[in-house]
Amino acid sequence: MPNRRSFQSFHPFARLGRLLDAHPPGAEPILLSIGEPKNQPPAFVAEEIAKAAATWSSYPPPRGTEAYRGACADWLTGRYALPAGMIDQAKHILPLPGSREGLFFAVVAAVQDYQLKHGNAAEPPVVLLPNPFYHVYAGSALAVGAEPVFVPATAASGFMPDYAALDAALLKRAAFCFLNSPANPQGAAAGRDYLARLIDLARRHDFVVGFDECYSEIYAETPPAGALEAAIDLGGSLDHLLVFHSLSKRSSAPGLRCGFAAGDAALIDSLDVALRVGGAGVSHPILAAGARLWRDEAHVEANRDYYRQNFALAQRILGNRFGFRQPAGGFFLWLDVGDGEAAALKLWREAGVRVLPGGYMAEPGPDGVNPGARYIRVALVYDAASTEEGLNRIVQTLGDWVGARDAEQPLAAAEG
Known part of the structure; x- marks a missing residue:
């Protein structure tokens, strides 16, 4: 059993609060950390x-x-x-x-x-x-x-x-x-x-x-x-x-x-x-x-169209950056940024974008490597305008930073 003294010690959003809440956002916040739908259910x-x-x-x-x-x-x-x-x-x-x-x-x-x-x-x-x-x-x-x-x-x-x-x-x-x-x-x-x-x-x-x-x-x-x-x-x-x-x-x-x-x-x-x-x-x-x-089923198909539009935006804005791929399901991006925790802090402090470090959703293996540590999870739950703004801020804030890190620390080929 891992050394867990409380739920608080590993809950990802409690950890995210401890990482970010002492820092003011660098712009009007866009909260892409939680998978909470923003479109409405049927009347x-x-x-x-x-x-x-x-x-x-x-x-x-x-x-x-x-x-x-x-x-x-x-x-x-x-x-x-x-x-x-x-x-x-x-x-x-x-x-x-x-x-x-x-x-x-x-x-x-x-x-x-x-x-x-x-x-x-x-x-x-x-x-x-x-x-x-x-x-x-x-x-x-x-x-x-x-x-x-x-x-x-x-x-x-x-x-x-x-x-x-x-x-x-x-x-x-x-x-x-x-x-x-x-x-x-x-x-x-x-x-x-x-x-x-x-x-x-x-x-x-x-x-x-x-x-x-x-x-x-x-x-x-x-x-x-x-x-x-x-x-x-x-x-x-x-x-x-x-x-x-x-x-x-x-x-x-x-x-x-x-x-x-x-x-x-x-x-x-x-x-x-x-x-x-x-x-x-x-x-x-x-x-x-x-x-x-x-x-x-009509409202479900409308929801799928809503998320399809957001993924189309992600494809256009991210291209081949950060290992972007179209997932088989769900509404998350799982982006390889080298150091998910450092990237999440940088995005919040400089761009007001809140994302979840992938390492907060994973445990280190027997080799000591956390399989989520390189990643951030980005929830594409907002309308197209907010999603586009959030993705553009991610590219502007992390594009050169990730490239510089990769030049210093080449990606480990065995880790995804």
Whole structure:
């Protein structure tokens, strides 16, 4: 277990505040550090909430409503071309107040199940996660006393972790495994074969694999593959797997706190109990609005067009600078600037642009190298005018600086 004394010690935005907040911005701030959509959800969200206002006096139903679960099951079936009946809305769907909360409590449930199964094992259970990673992955392991194992997800591996390469003894101790596709921060998407191999690995070593697919609907042209499609290729069973989806990114509604988990009925039951003990449900008005959002695709396509425009701007303004590439999904740029922390401080102090150092989303490996240290993560969430201004400031501030650094310290060819 890393030497973590508190969540505060590794939370990326707490660290970013400590880095930047003592310094005034060098220009009117443009905040490209947080992946918070700035375009608005459809107006019907407010209408549905208002229509269901009388239900605010009721506690949230733990398993949601049949209408909400049905909308989620129908969306999954249509999006991933699932066989009819593969997803039973009563058994395989659990509403969540956003995917983050579900991911956290899924680890709580999985580690408890592991401990009940293995008794007083000499070594703690393991939680597998990609490196770089979304902070809730490490936070969940920390909260339950599990050992997080950080598996490199760099350019050398296509920005996907190679879990199959881990030692069998370590895999035997695994209680839960995270896979984020499309990935935050790199934007890489796993292929269907990769997803199937990971499900097979989880079944052979008896751990739960949680597929965080919250960016699945933000892509340029080709919809990213999903874990449920891969499950079809393995015969259609949902054993050992959970998938997590949210309306935060898909529908530009992060404040709604509405999503769902789908998968193995026994795992859904365990997650349900964990959430009843320590989590929060989804209220009736939010469920009503969420059900309508899952049944509407017009606003989702409009969102994709919004981000396509921003990536077109990035292509034009950045060109081949900083290792720019069009990600397979999501709305982040993962830019190689040599020293992400120094670049983030420079951008804030000189240009008023706030970005996240990539090293704050990663842990040093056994060789002492942090796979995110060279990078900054840039969220393309603002309108085109603000995005264009922010990208121009990045080029103006870092272009010569990165070039000078590279001349002094050539890029390590093995690191992406």
